[in-house]
Amino acid sequence: MMALVVRVRRRVRPDAPAICPEVARSLQRYLDGEVDAKTLRLVAAHLEICRRCGLEAQTYRALKAALRRSGAPPAEPIERLRSFADRVAAGDVPDEG
Amino acid sequence: MSTQPGARGPDAAFQEHVVPEIGVLYRVALSITRSPADAEDLVQDTLLRAYRGIGSFDGRHPRAWLLTILRNAQVNRVRRRRPDLMDDPDEVTGRAATTEDESAQPEEAFMAGVLDEHLRAALDELPIKFRQVVDLVDVNELSYQEAADALGVPMGTVMSRLSRARRRLRDHLARDGILPRRRRG
Numbered sequence: 001m002m003a004l005v006v007r008v009r010r011r012v013r014p015d016a017p018a019i020c021p022e023v024a025r026s027l028q029r030y031l032d033g034e035v036d037a038k039t040l041r042l043v044a045a046h047l048e049i050c051r052r053c054g055l056e057a058q059t060y061r062a063l064k065a066a067l068r069r070s071g072a073p074p075a076e077p078i079e080r081l082r083s084f085a086d087r088v089a090a091g092d093v094p095d096e097g
Numbered sequence: 098m099s100t101q102p103g104a105r106g107p108d109a110a111f112q113e114h115v116v117p118e119i120g121v122l123y124r125v126a127l128s129i130t131r132s133p134a135d136a137e138d139l140v141q142d143t144l145l146r147a148y149r150g151i152g153s154f155d156g157r158h159p160r161a162w163l164l165t166i167l168r169n170a171q172v173n174r175v176r177r178r179r180p181d182l183m184d185d186p187d188e189v190t191g192r193a194a195t196t197e198d199e200s201a202q203p204e205e206a207f208m209a210g211v212l213d214e215h216l217r218a219a220l221d222e223l224p225i226k227f228r229q230v231v232d233l234v235d236v237n238e239l240s241y242q243e244a245a246d247a248l249g250v251p252m253g254t255v256m257s258r259l260s261r262a263r264r265r266l267r268d269h270l271a272r273d274g275i276l277p278r279r280r281r282g
Contacts, residue, residue, distance in 0.1 A: 032241070063263065089108045
């Protein structure tokens with residue numbers, strides 16, 4: 001129901017400031033850099049003035065940052081794969097199996 | 098600036114478009130196979146296929162091109178091992194999940210290391226489908242479309258799984274008192 005209200009409101013007032021339910025729907029995509037320029041502007045403006053949504057964004061930013069830190073890959077396999085790629089590029093290509 | 102691969106020969110195109118993506122390819126392969134050895138084999142297979150196909154590659158979006166190759170290579174590997182699993186694309190990219198990635202090396206502490214420590218336990222509790230999208234988008238910083246290409250699922254599926262995965266992680270960490278609880282309404 002709230003989603004419908006948000007959609008109708010946006011259609012009637014395309015340039016209205018974003019409201020909390022609208023921001024909640026877009027927040028994940030916003031933090032992932034997957035929104036269009038208009039949504040980016042609306043959400044960013046709302047996060048500046050809304051403490052609750054701002055805290056929500058901060059929480060997910062912390063979570064994303066921790067996840068990114070958790071994923072440092074081991075260097076050895078990547079080094080081996082680079083050597084393999086060098087051999088492939090040098091024409092040392094195994095037969096298709 | 099991308100170069101038309103045919104203009105400079107396959108070796109130069111391979112070095113320019115493929116080699117810089119090896120790190121991403123390995124991490125994606127690790128997310129899909131959950132096995133360092135299988136991941137390395139899968140990337141080798143992908144590199145060979147890319148080398149053979151570089152002549153017909155137009156030089157645009159090399160990562161998307163390579164992720165599609167990687168996924169097709171994985172489909173073939175699973176088909177060879179388990180022909181009965183081919184109906185569901187998730188089986189191709191998820192069923193092999195048996196071992197945990199023991200390679201995670203957090204670079205720095207966060208909130209005195211508490212969040213990182215609790216996060217690992219929260220990740221371990223995630224179902225594999227959710228864990229994969231988190232690995233691809235949050236850990237390895239792939240776009241939704243790139244993650245969808247790697248997993249062979251629609252982009253909407255990536256988005257919904259990601260949202261549910263983060264909610265679960267957040268709830269787990271909120272129960273531990275590490276993050277604020279989700280708001281209602």
